[in-house]
Every structure is written in C-alpha cells, then in structure tokens.
Amino acid sequence: MPVEFKDYYATLGVTREASEEEIKKAFRKLARQYHPDVARNKKDAEEKFKEINEANEVLSDPVKRKKYDQLGANWQEEGSFSPPPGRRHSGAQSPPDGQGPEFHFGGTGFSDFFEQFFSGASRHGFSGDESGFGDGNASGQRRPRRGSDIEGDILVTLEEAMRGTVRPISLQMTNARTGEVETHSFQVRIPPGATDGRRIRVPGQGEPGQAGGSAGDLYLRVRHSAHPEFYAREADLYHELAVAPWEAVLGAEIVVPTLDGSIKLRIPPGTEPGRQLRVRGRGLPKGKSSDRGDFYVIVDVHLPTKLSTEERAQWEKLRGLSTFNPRTTPPA
C-alpha cells in the first residue's frame, strides 16, 4: 500500500532543527489561524487544521519525531518506501513477531501516512494459524477461533467531544486465508464526553474469527485535536486568559469564551499570575449523567512593552509611590 510522504516540518513552517518550544509555538499559531470556528473558508480550514494537528502529533512527541526523522532519511524520491526488514504490517506498532492479516484505517482524521507509521494501531489476539497453542496437533482439526482485537486512534475535536458526533470509519484487512483485501465500512457514534485517551469499543469489527469463531472487537482510542483556546484534562476544560497588570491588581470583569457560549468572569483584586479560577459545570459532559466537568481560567498577566511618554511617567510615579517590594514582602 504505497503512501505519500508527509513533510510535517513544512506543515508547521519550522526547520528540521526546531526546538520543542518552537514547534509548540508554530503549532499554536497555526491552530488559531485555521481553527474551523474562526477561519473564513471552513472546508479548507478543516483540512488544514487536521494536517496541522497530525504534524504536531508526531513532531511534539520526541519518540515519534525521531522515528519520523529516520523515516525521512530512508524515503525514496519516487515516494515509494521499502520498509525496514522485519516490518510486514501496515498497522503500526504491531507486535514484532505478529503475523496474519494486515489492516488499515480510514476516517480516523489522520492521513494514510500517519496511519501506516505513527498511529497507535495494534492487535491483540490470535491470528492466522500460527498462534501456536494446542493447535499444532496432528489431528488437523480446526478449532473455532475468535479474531484479534484491533486498536486504533481517532482524532476528535473538543467540539465533537462536547456534543458527540457520528464518524464514518473504514477498516481494510487482508484476509489471511484468501489473501483478498476486504474493506469494512461502518459508522461509529462518538458519545458526548469522549475524553482524551478513552477507548470506544466497537463490537465485532476487529479481525474476523476462524472456523466459526466470532470476530474480535475494534477499540478506537480518542485523541483530542488541539483547540486554539482550550485544552482538556479528563472532563475539565482549561483556558489561558491574558490580563493587564491593573486588571490583576484592581480586579476586573472579563467576558471569557467557553465551548458553549461566553461567560462573564470576575477577576478578584490581587489575582496572582498562574492562579486558576474555577467555573463549575462548564467543562465536558461526564457520560450519560447530566454532570459536567469544570472550566478553569488560568490567569496570565501580560505586561505592556511599548509605552508612551505619558504611560512611562505614570509607571515612574507609581514606582516612587509604591511600598511594594516583591523580594521582601511575604506573600499575602
């Protein structure tokens, strides 16, 4: 199954030598620009947003990045790739000695290239005739055997995690016995509150069983795509809020976006940078109950860097007036 090489560095607009911090910055900037909520051309932005997320998924993970760099060095010009010896699977991270049917995902939100080399796809169970437990007897009788479970990652936006969605999935497998490639297409409802790392079990959509055995299951592991404004930890949502020094010192009322509408948030006077302000029940849904996680606003104090003469004079006046010394004053 030939796939096209993806230049993830070009996608993020960084050099091959870029530091982790540079990659993070480049990703955030692009994610803001192309988030389907803010971009004007929604369709194009959605594609681009997926590409950015995929590139980040690989380059922000030191292990995956190393693998990607090695892969790039071995990639042939024509775009075809000869896998290193010992690799027989299109499903990444199969057990090294795992044999049997190859499988290949579609509809997960990741490219074929990613699916082939970087997805968390794996297989647990028996396959082919080589599972070698009590079956090597001379009788030649085939016992019914359940098919392997298959695991793969699925990219889900925070909006989808909030409201739930239905995703078309295709799973291509080479039948071990007939050698034929079979494609199974189906749809899976991603329920509201699908948190990052959560596995969704799709019964009977794993590898087919043998000699009348039942099919294995498919587990789709939820991977949240990055959002320009929020990130999630379990069902809690976090948002970094930039505030001016006087807002932090004097307190303020600020309108803050959430995943479902804006809220007016009161910043108490004397709010230290990094402080987390909690808004109950405005995070992701928790399963079928009506419970929701919380929404946390992390206060990030930004300082003015370009001062007018008048502003500078005011700061200087404050310096002369203030008794505050951050190096001697014990924390309040």
Add this chain to the structure above:
Amino acid sequence: MKKSKKAASSAPLVFEPDLDAVYTLEVVVELTGVSSQTILHYQEQGLISPVAASGSGVRQFNDEALRTLRRLEHLRTRYEMNLRALKFTLGLLDKMESLQADLRARR
C-alpha cells in the same frame, strides 16, 4: 461471524457504543470466549477488577476490563506466559501507557 465483501457494501452499519456499559460475568464469558473460572482466577490475582458493586452486589465488568482480559489471553496463549509473567507484563504495559499519557499532557 465472517463478514463477506457483500455484507460490507450494503447499507452502512451504525454503532452506538455506550461508554458506561457494564456486563455480568456470564456476558463477559460470551463476549470474550474466556471461561468464568479463568476470569475469576484473574480477578483473585488482581489482574482485572470488576466495577464497584451496585446495590444488588452482582459482579460487573466494563469495556476496559474486557480489553484487559483479551490482552491477558493474548499474552498467555501466544507467548505462553505464566501468571507471574502476566502480572509483570501487564504492569509494564499499564506503566508505559500512563507515562505516554503524562508526556502527552505536558505538551
């Protein structure tokens, strides 16, 4: 059941997984093909655990337990692992997954 090419091309199947689904021991046996004896043995050894007992006190398992069970059976039959090896390997796999999750959360 084997799915033929024909079946795959008919109207698309829609799965509506229930993340909170729990199953009794009998259902787990049916779903995984693992005997109830083996399941109870794994439970005694702390390799899988049922979800907190409901009011009725009936032993129930969730999808994660199903997955663990299948993994255990895979390791046992394919690599001929004994109980100690199973415990060791499952511990390593869990540790690896939680470290990967930590690493991911830091990005």
